Amino acid sequence: MDCEAIRNLFSDDADRTLGVELKEALDQHLVRCPACSRELKKFISTVQLLSSLPELPAPPDFLVSVRNRIERAPVWRQWLTLPGRAFSPxxxxxxxxxxxxxxxxxxxxxxxxxxxTPDQTPIQLAKSAPLAEAWTPPEDPLAGIEWQIPEAAGQPRAVAVSTGFRIPDALEVEYTANHSRHLGAFPFQTPTELVIALIKADPALRFADLYPLPQGALALTPDYLFQITIPEPAFAQAPAIFYASGHRLPQNLVQAQRLYGLRIRRLASPLSPP
Amino acid sequence: MELFFPSNVFIIKRWMAKGANPGRFSLDAEAGKGPKAGEDADVELIREFLKGNQSSFNRLVLKYQNKIFNLCYRMLGDQAEAEDVAQDVFVTLFRSVKTFRGDSLFSTWVFRITVNHCKNRLKYLTRRNYFRTQSLDQPLPTEEGEVTPDVEDDGETPEEILVTSEIQDLIQRKIGELDEEHRTAIVLRDIQGLSYQEIADILHLKEGTVKSRIHRARLELKEKLEREGKF
CATH class of the missing domain: 1.20.5 (Single alpha-helices involved in coiled-coils or other helix-helix interfaces)
Structure with missing residues (x-):
C-alpha cells in the first residue's frame, strides 16, 4: 500500500478497529516509512488530546434555571404542554x-x-407563629441558639406569609442508581431550618443573633437587621440543589440567594444609634 | 512552546489522570450498568413524568445535564451560550417528550435535539459575529453588587495551570475553527465518546459517512495544531 492508503487507516488505528491484516500492513509500512510514522504519532496525539479534555459540569443551579424557564412560559402554553394533555373538540x-x-x-x-395580612412587625409575626414557639433546634449546627424574641418597635411589615411548609413525601425518590439517596434525607425539613443554616454558613453573619420566622429568620447584627426568607417553590427545589452540589451549603448569602432565590431585606438595626 | 516536549508529557499525563474526560460515553447515574439499564431507567422516568410526576423530569435533567452542557460548550466554545442552549434543550424536552416514540435510544434523541439547538445557535451567532470570551476573573453581577467567582485550587503549580489551560484553550479554539459538520462529528466522537453507530443515528447519516467525516476532521485539527507549531 502507498502512503496515502496507509494514512487513510490512521483513524481506525486510533480507534483500535483495524483488522489483523491491515494492522500488519500498517506496521510493516511504518517500519520503512519514517514520514508516515511521524504523521501517525501526531494523529494519535491529536485524538488523545481531544479525548482528554475535561468535562465541564453544568452550573449548580442548572435545574432551578430550567424549571424557572419552563414555569415562565405563558399559562396557556404550560397547560397545552402538560403531560397527558391534548386538545379535543x-x-x-x-x-x-x-x-x-x-x-x-x-x-x-x-x-x-x-x-x-396582619398589621404586625416581623418580630410580632414570629412570636405569634406556632412554628416559632413550638419548633426546637434538633441538633448541631442549629443547637445553642437562643430562641428569645426581642421587642423592636418600628419595624416594617413582614413579607413572610405561610407556616409549617414541609417537603412532601412525593419528593422522597431515589436520586441515582449508584447512590440510593432519598430526598427525604434532606436535613432541613422546614424553610426556617434551611435559612438559619444558610445564615450560619456565612462568615459575615456567624455571630449574628438569629430569630426564627415562619418562612425564614431574622439575623440581628449591631448595624443591620436582615430579614431572610425563602419562597415555598424555592424550598421545594432545595433538596435537588443540595444534592447536586454535593451536600454542600453555599459559602455565603450571595451565593445562597442565587441558588435558592432567598428574599433578603436589610433594615436598620434597632441596636444602632438613631 | 512545544506541546509534546518531554517536560510537558508528564504534566499532560497528570492532567489526564486527574479526572479529564475518559472519552467514553457513560451516564453518571448508570455507570457500570451498560446502556440498556440506563435506557430502561430513562423509559421508566419518562413514563412516570407522563403520568404527571414532575420529580421524574427533574431526575432526567440531573442525569443528563453535565453531558448536554458539555456538548453545548464544546460546540459553541462559550459557557454562557452553552448554559442558555442547554436550558433550551431541556425546555424542548419537557414540551416534546410525549412525542418520543422510542424508535431510537432516549439518549440518542436527547443528543439529536442538542445538536440541532447548537447548530441553530451557531448560525445565529455567526450571523451576528458574536462570540464572547469569558474570563474566570470576570465579576458576576449579583443583587449585592459584583462578586468574583471562587476558583477551586486543585494543587497544581502556576506553571502546570498555565500549560493545561493553554492547551485546553488552544484545542477549543481550533475546534471552533472547524466547519459545523466536522466540529459536530469530532465532538460527538472524541469528546463525548459516542460510537460511530450512535453518531450515525444522531445525525441521520450512514456509518461510513460518519467515519470519513471524523477522519477528515481529525486530520484538519492535526494540521491546525501543526500550523500553531505545537508538534
Missing amino acids: GAGRALALATSFLLVFSIAFLFGRRSQ
Whole structure:
C-alpha cells in the first residue's frame, strides 16, 4: 500500500478497529516509512488530546434555571404542554369554564390574603407563629441558639406569609442508581431550618443573633437587621440543589440567594444609634 | 512552546489522570450498568413524568445535564451560550417528550435535539459575529453588587495551570475553527465518546459517512495544531 492508503487507516488505528491484516500492513509500512510514522504519532496525539479534555459540569443551579424557564412560559402554553394533555373538540369550552373558576378563586384568594395580612412587625409575626414557639433546634449546627424574641418597635411589615411548609413525601425518590439517596434525607425539613443554616454558613453573619420566622429568620447584627426568607417553590427545589452540589451549603448569602432565590431585606438595626 | 516536549508529557499525563474526560460515553447515574439499564431507567422516568410526576423530569435533567452542557460548550466554545442552549434543550424536552416514540435510544434523541439547538445557535451567532470570551476573573453581577467567582485550587503549580489551560484553550479554539459538520462529528466522537453507530443515528447519516467525516476532521485539527507549531 502507498502512503496515502496507509494514512487513510490512521483513524481506525486510533480507534483500535483495524483488522489483523491491515494492522500488519500498517506496521510493516511504518517500519520503512519514517514520514508516515511521524504523521501517525501526531494523529494519535491529536485524538488523545481531544479525548482528554475535561468535562465541564453544568452550573449548580442548572435545574432551578430550567424549571424557572419552563414555569415562565405563558399559562396557556404550560397547560397545552402538560403531560397527558391534548386538545379535543370540547376542550375550548372546558378551558373557558376552568378559566372562569380560576379567575373567581384567584380574586377570592387575593382578597382573603389581603384581609388576613396582619398589621404586625416581623418580630410580632414570629412570636405569634406556632412554628416559632413550638419548633426546637434538633441538633448541631442549629443547637445553642437562643430562641428569645426581642421587642423592636418600628419595624416594617413582614413579607413572610405561610407556616409549617414541609417537603412532601412525593419528593422522597431515589436520586441515582449508584447512590440510593432519598430526598427525604434532606436535613432541613422546614424553610426556617434551611435559612438559619444558610445564615450560619456565612462568615459575615456567624455571630449574628438569629430569630426564627415562619418562612425564614431574622439575623440581628449591631448595624443591620436582615430579614431572610425563602419562597415555598424555592424550598421545594432545595433538596435537588443540595444534592447536586454535593451536600454542600453555599459559602455565603450571595451565593445562597442565587441558588435558592432567598428574599433578603436589610433594615436598620434597632441596636444602632438613631 | 512545544506541546509534546518531554517536560510537558508528564504534566499532560497528570492532567489526564486527574479526572479529564475518559472519552467514553457513560451516564453518571448508570455507570457500570451498560446502556440498556440506563435506557430502561430513562423509559421508566419518562413514563412516570407522563403520568404527571414532575420529580421524574427533574431526575432526567440531573442525569443528563453535565453531558448536554458539555456538548453545548464544546460546540459553541462559550459557557454562557452553552448554559442558555442547554436550558433550551431541556425546555424542548419537557414540551416534546410525549412525542418520543422510542424508535431510537432516549439518549440518542436527547443528543439529536442538542445538536440541532447548537447548530441553530451557531448560525445565529455567526450571523451576528458574536462570540464572547469569558474570563474566570470576570465579576458576576449579583443583587449585592459584583462578586468574583471562587476558583477551586486543585494543587497544581502556576506553571502546570498555565500549560493545561493553554492547551485546553488552544484545542477549543481550533475546534471552533472547524466547519459545523466536522466540529459536530469530532465532538460527538472524541469528546463525548459516542460510537460511530450512535453518531450515525444522531445525525441521520450512514456509518461510513460518519467515519470519513471524523477522519477528515481529525486530520484538519492535526494540521491546525501543526500550523500553531505545537508538534
